[in-house]
Amino acid sequence: MELSQHSNMTTVVQIATFHSPFKEKFGIPRQAGIVSDLPGYISFEKPYNSPDAIRGLEDFDYIWIIWQPASHNRDTLTVRPPRLGGNKRMGVFATRSPFRPNPLCMSCVRIDHIDAETNTIHVQGADILDGTPILDIKPYIPYSDAHPEARGGFTDHTQWSLLQVNIPKEMELHLMDCNIPTDTIRQLIAQDPRPHFHHDAQRVYGMTYEGWNVKFTVDGTTAYIIGIEKRK
Secondary structure, eight states: OEEEETTEEEEOOOOEEEEOSOSSSTTOOSSTTSSTTOEEEEEEOTTSOSGGGGTTGGGOSEEEEEEOOSOOOTTOOEEOOGGGTTSSOEEGGGSOOSOOSSSOEEEEEEEEEEETTTTEEEEESOOOOTTEEEEEEEEOOHHHHOOTTSOOGGGGSOOOOOOEEEOOHHHHHHHHHTTOOHHHHHHHHHTOOSOTTOOOTTOOEEEEETTEEEEEEEETTEEEEEEEEEOO
């Protein structure tokens, strides 16, 4: 990817790849940190897969990931944030929508641990699709990055409408047999990953997690997990 400013050209390179349980967009949290224990890891490309590149990172708890979304729209001026129900438009620069003039997004995630043998960074709480190119990583610095008194625009006046998630005992056992963390699945579906323009009580939705298709229905404010099958 190349970015231009006046007559100068700057080449942006992929430094790493993000690995996530999500091979598809459906079900991915709409913001980083919402599902705090959602696992993922970062593997570096050459020559950035050297321990020199991450020396000192073990002393930080969080990092910012700058990543490239799968699609973008250079002509986008307004978008419809899911938090506003998907039916109200806001200026693209007043949102964190991945549909932006340039394919650049950012996520703040917690470092779980760093594998010294492979130089991979294991994180929790990401909102990033598997295989996503990473363009940069920066440490989160509390004294400059944290502003708890700051206004949050429309997010100050709206709340996520969380679903209650009903997981029958046999489904819990099935999740355990498939090595799928029940609490993580519960948090993910509670965020209501359905498109805001398509709520159908009769429809069976499928969320792919680590190669498994977790099927559920939604009746009112309650989601019911009804099946789990291996993704073909």
